[in-house]
Amino acid sequence: MMMIGITLSLAAILVAWAGQSYGAFAGGSQLFYQQRGQALQENFVIEEVFFNTTANPDQIFVFVRNVGLININIVAIYVNGTSLTPVSGASHGWCAFSGNSVSLGVGSVCDFSLNWPSTACLPNHCPWATGNIFYIVVASSRGNQVAYTARAP
């Protein structure tokens, strides 16, 4: 009787452990594939970059379009390695971050207006000289990035 009891107890422990392990494995894989699938369905492009020299400070307009299958969150924009936060503009329906990101629906486009202050001046890349090369990266919350290289007019 005692042996049966011991066996049942061990069995219960084994089943519980196995169930937990399998559950964690299944849950983990589900999350993994779901996130990978979502990241895969993300597709966005920088369709245009414009250098606005009439503003003070100088501004770079970055036009990002969501051409993927799901909504995306833009969380960061880097210009020559410096993270810049979009500011509100006067026209064009500019997009500014709400909190730490901005949501972009399928097919919609955001016009990000980035101030390029003198503090962001890097060695050999001091704006706003004609011919400066700007490397712009836009990052989403799912880890995708698109890059665009533009030469200042």
Place this chain on the structure above:
Amino acid sequence: MGMNLIVRLRRRRAVSTLIGGVIVLSLLLTALGTEVFVWQQYDQYQQTVNRMAQYRNQKSSEYLVINSPGLTPVTSSAVSGWGSGCTTTYNCYNTTISNLGTVGVQIVRIYINTTRPSGSGCSYSSSYPNLPPCILNPTSTIAPYAFNQANAFINAGEANHALILALPSGVILPYPDPGFPENAILLVTSRGNMFTFQWPFQPQVFGQSQSAFSMGIVKVAYQQITSSGFDSSIEPAAGGSGGTGYCHTESSLPYPAGPGYAEKLTGLSGLQSGSTLWFVNPWITGGNSRAIMNTAVSKYTQVYFYVIVVNVGNTAYTPTAGTIDLTWYGSNHIDGSLLGVYYNNNFYPTSNMISIPPGMSYYAIYKISIFEMGSPPTSSLMLWGAASITNGLGSNYEDQNFYAGTILLSGLWIRYESTSGSCA
């Protein structure tokens, strides 16, 4: 006693074996269920992978080509299914696009002169504020800075698909300030592809692009020699009261050119009178006593043309001379010689020309020899146009095109029309 104990032990072993078997079986079933669940997830993921691969294939299959001459002005006020106002409220352009790809393409936005300095291309106006870059979005009804949504989809293999753009009447392409270079026009598709073309197109001569020379938009100005002549400065398009017989002012016509439509150039010299000309789109009237090409009228009217020229070469050059010849078949010409060039808001006569840097544009202004404008042609006559300019580098460039009933000069139509007919 001994047998009973053995039987009991065997029963307990059987129970233990049974329990163990159930446990092993349940573990196996749980594992199998987990595997099936994971396989399902993986299968869904693979479906997504395949769908995105198909999406990428479709995206890479997009291929649009903008056909020559690139942009042509819309000459009727109403655009079917979109609204009216072209030629009055808006400057409308028709661009023909061929889809040489294998998938249908939806155009979702158009950028114009997007990487140029502010003010080039579409310009800001208080009526239609549109800060650079110039952005055109699809609309279901006509609006400034828009294109016709109904024509934004181009089928696979479809050739010469027409897409109409609308800009405010004060905004023309390329930008009228000749100090700025040509437009770069970018079409964005719903799959995120971009197709660009340069406007004006570089002229091709025997299949060869002319490296130092490109011609653009053409406009015409009239000056009265006597009060019987025409004068674009007093047309409504130039802010006047009209009534000179210029086609767009005729009350019977549905779309007179709106106020502010004309382009004013000042500081000119060598004119019939004064130093200002008002240039309008190149309508040439003919056919009755009110026709500008009628001998009885033309001798009272001095005509000027300008052609936008872009230096698309690598070397600066100084224009030195040139001619224009708009000829109708058989006899008679509308021809003349270069008066000077207009560059960066300044006029330079042929005796004092300026060097044009690479990438910059200027107006070549021609003064028509009035007595060469003879009898009015009939509508069946063929016209052809040519303009030439000598660039000072020992080259003489010409641009000519042929079309029955019209003159195609550098991508824009100069339409011969009879004042007894319509302006369309």
